[in-house]
Every structure is written in C-alpha cells, then in structure tokens.
Amino acid sequence: MKDLFKSTSSAAAENSWILPVLLVAGGIVVGFIVEKILIERLKAFARKTSWAYDDIIVNALNFYTTFWFTLIGLYAASYNVNFTPVLLGYIHKIIIATAILSVTFFCAKIGVGIIRQYSREKTGDKASASIFVNITRAIILIVGILITMQSFGISITPIITALGVGGLAVALALQDTLSNFFAGIQLLITKQIRTGDFIRLEGGEEGIVCDINWRNTSIRTPQNNTVIIPNNKLSSSKVINYHLPEPEMNFPVLIGVSYNEDLDKVERVSLEVARKIMSEHPAAARNFEPLVRFHTFGDFSIQYNVILRAATVNDQHILKHEFIKQLYARFKKEGIEIPFPVRTIITKNS
Structure with missing residues (x-):
C-alpha cells in the first residue's frame, strides 16, 4: 500500500x-x-x-x-x-x-x-x-x-540625480569629445555638409562624405582612401561643397591653337563639338549652353577655354575625356593646327 x-x-x-x-x-x-x-x-x-x-x-x-x-x-x-x-x-x-x-x-x-x-x-x-x-x-x-x-x-530617482551630478564632471573631463559631438549635430542640422556630398577641405583633401558620427566625419577620397576629420575641426574650417547649391558643376577645358588659324572658325567648331557632347553624353548637365572664351596670347599659341557643365563633380573627368577626343578628331578633319611648343634661338658670331 x-x-x-x-x-x-x-x-x-x-x-x-x-x-x-x-x-x-x-x-x-x-x-x-x-x-x-x-x-x-x-x-x-x-x-x-x-x-x-x-x-x-x-x-x-x-x-x-x-x-x-x-x-x-x-x-x-x-x-x-x-x-x-x-x-x-x-x-x-x-x-x-x-x-x-x-x-x-x-x-x-x-x-x-x-x-x-x-x-x-x-x-x-x-x-x-x-x-x-x-x-x-x-x-x-x-x-x-x-x-x-x-x-x-x-527607485530610479536617486539614479537620475546621480547621473545629473556625475554628468557635470564627465562634461568637464570630455570637453573635446562633447565639442565634436555638438559640432556633428550642428553640421547635420544646418545641412551644409551631408552624407553623399563631395567636398574639398582647406588643407586640400577632397572626397565624398561617407558618414557623420558623434566624434568625426569620414570622407572617401577619389583614390579610395578614407580621411577622418574631427567634427569640431570640420565645422571651423573652410570647406567647398560641390553639391551646394546643386550638384551640377561648370569646368573649363584649356585649348591652344596656332596663330595662323581663323579664330571664328575655331570658336564655331569647338562649340559644335561641345554642344554634341552636352546633348548626348549621360554625364553632361542638360539645358546648358557651352561657352568659348579666348583669353591669352601664349608663347606659341592662342589659348582659350571651352566651358562645359557636368552633372556632378565626379562626372567632369569622363566628360572632359570625351570632349578632348572628339575635338581632336574634328580639328584634324577641319585642318586646325594645335601647335607644339616652339623656341627660337638666336646666336651671335664672336
């Protein structure tokens, strides 16, 4: 039992x-x-x-x-x-x-x-x-x-009180960190520098802004390296933002032609090639009229700029590349000379 x-x-x-x-x-x-x-x-x-x-x-x-x-x-x-x-x-x-x-x-x-x-x-x-x-x-x-x-x-009341008192001591000990923190917030609120923008710093460094965190800003350079800048340094330095007020960017292409050429013809041919590039190439900004401006009597050529506009700062390189190729081919077809450097040497008999 x-x-x-x-x-x-x-x-x-x-x-x-x-x-x-x-x-x-x-x-x-x-x-x-x-x-x-x-x-x-x-x-x-x-x-x-x-x-x-x-x-x-x-x-x-x-x-x-x-x-x-x-x-x-x-x-x-x-x-x-x-x-x-x-x-x-x-x-x-x-x-x-x-x-x-x-x-x-x-x-x-x-x-x-x-x-x-x-x-x-x-x-x-x-x-x-x-x-x-x-x-x-x-x-x-x-x-x-x-x-x-x-x-x-x-009870969390004493904890909150202790955090308030301790926060003052921490703030004094972390002045640089807090300076970077509030500088980062200021950069984001003002929107003068945003992630994705292409910027150039006062020291010459340039690249795309990858991230803005609580301490620093990361920039990826065209060489695919990363530049890390403290936020307080960035907010107090001179910065060129190539995305403001808009991403489109004008850039000049320097060209020289012989003194024997007809400058009106040179201008006409250059504009025709520039307009073709601006209307067809995906890297070109739309609704922009290219410009030709002669500016210098050089040692061996008359120099001028053709001003184009790229959709973004990074697009200027491929746009310039294609324009130079097509302009060179057109100059050869039209018989327009791009002179080599020439030096005239005068000797005296003893």
Missing part, C-alpha cells in the same frame, strides 16, 4: 508538469504560426505600398512575435506549477522585465530604421548620419532600462 501511494504521488508530480510544458510549447507554436502567416502577409502588403516606413515596422517584428508568445506561455505556465508565492513573484518579475527589454529593443530597431530611411530620403544616399542613429538608440535603451529597473522595485 505504501509503494502504491508513492507511485501515485510520483505520477501526479509528473502530470503536474504536463500542462505548463504544453502552455510554453503552445506559445512557441502560436508565435511561429503568427510570424509565418500573419507577419508574412503584412510584409507582402507593406511591399506594395509606396510608404517605406511600414516596411520598417513590419520587418522589425521578425523574431519578436515568437518571443513574445513564448513569454505569454511562460507566464501562464508559472501559475500551473507549485511554486512558493515568493518564488512565483520573482519569476513574474523576470518575465515582465524580459518583456520590457524586448519591447525596448523592438522600439530601438524601429527608431533606428526610421532615422536611416529619413536620412536616405533627404540625402539621396544609402549612407546614413550615424550620430542621430546612435542618439536614438541610446535614448530608447536608457528609457527601457530605467523602466525595467522600476519594475523590479528599484
């Missing part, structure tokens, strides 16, 4: 774990089904809309849907296990804190995605201003951590 009672108690103990396990497993299964069916349909619907931000919100639900349903299963299962009230209270606090943290990371993912999408729409470049991304992520995570601590019964 005693052995029968033990076996009955053991079976009852084993059966007491069946329902909690089923609840947890059920939460995982329901979350998986919701993610694979409902979330996938929401993604398909979001892809059809022209609004990009709904894609960010729906894509952020990946993993979190199954995770949240699993937490719901764990919470329900905890009521069906013979835990002591104190232990049950701790378990509930851990589950709630985990849920708060997961919602925090979910909101941070959405916030970062929105900032990046907004930056992409404003700059037309995939590169994002990571300083705003980092600020957004940090603010959301700090708020989530404080709420999590509050859920454990930890």
Whole structure:
C-alpha cells in the first residue's frame, strides 16, 4: 500500500508538469504560426505600398512575435506549477522585465530604421548620419532600462540625480569629445555638409562624405582612401561643397591653337563639338549652353577655354575625356593646327 501511494504521488508530480510544458510549447507554436502567416502577409502588403516606413515596422517584428508568445506561455505556465508565492513573484518579475527589454529593443530597431530611411530620403544616399542613429538608440535603451529597473522595485530617482551630478564632471573631463559631438549635430542640422556630398577641405583633401558620427566625419577620397576629420575641426574650417547649391558643376577645358588659324572658325567648331557632347553624353548637365572664351596670347599659341557643365563633380573627368577626343578628331578633319611648343634661338658670331 505504501509503494502504491508513492507511485501515485510520483505520477501526479509528473502530470503536474504536463500542462505548463504544453502552455510554453503552445506559445512557441502560436508565435511561429503568427510570424509565418500573419507577419508574412503584412510584409507582402507593406511591399506594395509606396510608404517605406511600414516596411520598417513590419520587418522589425521578425523574431519578436515568437518571443513574445513564448513569454505569454511562460507566464501562464508559472501559475500551473507549485511554486512558493515568493518564488512565483520573482519569476513574474523576470518575465515582465524580459518583456520590457524586448519591447525596448523592438522600439530601438524601429527608431533606428526610421532615422536611416529619413536620412536616405533627404540625402539621396544609402549612407546614413550615424550620430542621430546612435542618439536614438541610446535614448530608447536608457528609457527601457530605467523602466525595467522600476519594475523590479528599484527607485530610479536617486539614479537620475546621480547621473545629473556625475554628468557635470564627465562634461568637464570630455570637453573635446562633447565639442565634436555638438559640432556633428550642428553640421547635420544646418545641412551644409551631408552624407553623399563631395567636398574639398582647406588643407586640400577632397572626397565624398561617407558618414557623420558623434566624434568625426569620414570622407572617401577619389583614390579610395578614407580621411577622418574631427567634427569640431570640420565645422571651423573652410570647406567647398560641390553639391551646394546643386550638384551640377561648370569646368573649363584649356585649348591652344596656332596663330595662323581663323579664330571664328575655331570658336564655331569647338562649340559644335561641345554642344554634341552636352546633348548626348549621360554625364553632361542638360539645358546648358557651352561657352568659348579666348583669353591669352601664349608663347606659341592662342589659348582659350571651352566651358562645359557636368552633372556632378565626379562626372567632369569622363566628360572632359570625351570632349578632348572628339575635338581632336574634328580639328584634324577641319585642318586646325594645335601647335607644339616652339623656341627660337638666336646666336651671335664672336
């Protein structure tokens, strides 16, 4: 009889774990089904809309849907296990804190995605201003951590007070870092320098702005190297931005012709070639009338500039390349001479 009672108690103990396990497993299964069916349909619907931000919100639900349903299963299962009230209270606090943290990371993912999408729409470049991304992520995570601590019964008022007092000491110790931080914010707010812009610095360095973060700005040079400049140095130096007020850029092509040539003919031929280039080449700015301007009586040639306009600063090189090739061929056809350097040497007999 005693052995029968033990076996009955053991079976009852084993059966007491069946329902909690089923609840947890059920939460995982329901979350998986919701993610694979409902979330996938929401993604398909979001892809059809022209609004990009709904894609960010729906894509952020990946993993979190199954995770949240699993937490719901764990919470329900905890009521069906013979835990002591104190232990049950701790378990509930851990589950709630985990849920708060997961919602925090979910909101941070959405916030970062929105900032990046907004930056992409404003700059037309995939590169994002990571300083705003980092600020957004940090603010959301700090708020989530404080709420999590509050859920454990930890008073956050002394922590906030300590952060305020300690912040002053940190600000004094990190003056250069904070200077770079606020200089980066100033650059982004004024939009005088944006990611994707081609700039030239006072020291001669030039390239495309790849990123503006909390400490420095990264520039990729035409040689495919990276120049890293502290934000406070960049904001206080002279900078030429070739994308402002617009990306299109005028540039001259220097040419010299013989003194024996008819300058009216030279001008006409040069303009014909320039107009053809401007109307056909994809790197040329549209609706621009090229110019010819004679400017110097040189040692062996009359020099002039043909002024063209490229769609961007980087397009000027290929545009100049094609123009010189076509102008040279046209000069040969028209018999227009491009003279070689000539020096006349006069000697005196002794």
